[in-house]
Amino acid sequence: MKVIFDTSFIIYLLEKPSNVLERIVDEIGMPEITVPKSVIVELERLSNKKKIIKNYKLLRIESFEELNKNADEDILKLALKTRYPVFTLDLELARKLSELGLPCYTLSNNKVVSCGTNRR
DSSP, rough: OEEEHHHHHHHHHHSOOOSHHHHHHHSSOEEEEEHHHHHHHHHHHHHTTTTGGGGGGGOOOOEEOOOOOOOHHHHHHHHHHHOEEEOOOOOOHHHHHHTTTOEEEEEEETTEEEEGOOOO
């Protein structure tokens, strides 16, 4: 299944040893990670500060050309175009995705949950 991971979600997977990716695989199978190119640019910029982020290259990631070079806006547009589920830790992005009725997942207590069920 194709999914969109935002920058925050990819960084979490790299920095925090957890079984989140295993849980995603159990639920939907091995995800085909798709991101706008602006996410790759953010990861590259951040990898200069934190070495572990360079490991994002180990993930198989398909990237699309960005539409306006803002990762969150590009993710919203890509999600609208493809209807792929988005995995994010960014609460503002999750809110926008939920308002648009787009499939969105985040983490709560180290569990993957639908963004709509994680409202405060």
